[in-house]
Amino acid sequence: MSNEHAVENSATPFDVIIERIDIKGQYIQLADPVHLSGQLNVSELRTQYSINSKEDLAQLALQIGVDEAGRGPLLGSVNVAAAILPSAWSGLIENQPLKDTPLSILTDSKQLSEKKRDVLYPLVQQYAIGYVVADVPAAVIDQINILQATMLGMRLCTELLLKMVAPHLIIDNADGDSQSRAHTYVQVLFDGNRCPDLDEATLDKVGVKKSAIDCQAWVKGDARHTSIAAASILAKVSRDKTMYKLDTRHPEYGIAKHKGYPTKTHMEAIEMHGILPAHRRSFAPVKKMLEN
Template identity: 75%
Template structure:
């Protein structure tokens, strides 16, 4: 019998982009968990003629700030909890207040964060550091994070799939485009491209429960890194502005300089460095 859960820990130092290996300017760290028992109970042990597709919601937090990582998360919820928020699949569940993280107070997000981790069938968070953002630009860094979260989660899940039972996956991305998933690498673990349906949903974190769950993981995990930075550099007021280009943040940069955690490719930071 497999153990109840699998901890996911990956450090990515180079990536294959369309057949070309790119050495990253700094490692990308991914961490999460898969509940094997729940995966099998919810999705893989099913004698019904139609098996539920596994929905993987993916979202990011921190594209706009001048400081710190961009965090990307992916989540798989129990089958009965996965679906459109408007259909209320989360009614009378521990995640009943879950919606787009931006619509929730920080107190509610902090309340939901451990509940999502506890009740999700699987979840993963990628931390894409400022050096990688500066290396490839914020859009590509975010898409890379979405790609890595998707691929790593699929690779882990693939170990427990029934080879005779074709499992379908719906990758639900918050935004207007899907990442360039490395389908060739997924084929080596038994997941064919035809089994994956990637869908981009504008404001998807307010539409799909699994994207909303990912938005909580991404947002709260990023906030935690901001509070840690604030403790190291209290003079920057990071706990208040979370790295966004507020007046107080710009005044702190002018007074105290640019931190290693600042994104040097972002215009306000670049202009300070050029002076």
């Protein structure tokens, strides 16, 4: 997929606000809205993941990588991203599917300098077939805990991307009469040791069959799979951007340097200037200061 090709087939952006969430049949009003944004390049999706020839009916795997940034800080949102790379660029990093591509330096965002991450961020946005970034605010982290907030972000990113993709592909497991039509199955690769529970009933309504989704959890997956590495860049840089914005509003906290992590400077700033609305009140160091 060349630069010219990517520009010619411009992606369609989308923006979604989630205020209530259905968890196993029960609606929960979130303490603060979750914001999801991203884009989908429909023409590239159809070109790479639809089967037009009846002679070639082998299943195609659409790979979605999912990662998060910001589980440990005392301040701000946890950001989650999901990304679909071009099919030829998806795979194990060690097999070098990104060699001689604009994303050739892509690996786990934590192994890259901030300068390299900032270079990769717009490139991932440009060349990804589709991506979603979720901003799960501190109030939601305090409401349901950081693990569940991260799982929620992963679930919402995955479901939204699947819903955006669904109208353009037949996503099933090729049972029955599907031998006469194009079909695609989905691998969703999550960084970490667990997968979120997807809303299978809602996905089924939009044509994404449960049997066609293969969810896999990969410990340190951002250093193994290109799609997870791409998601790690989107999550990390998008979170850093929110931290820099917060720093301009509250320069006395030194947020641009510590990014919300519990450094000595950060703890001293809290003692001197107080707790911000964006601080995570359920986290022990902040909770302790509130009690004193």
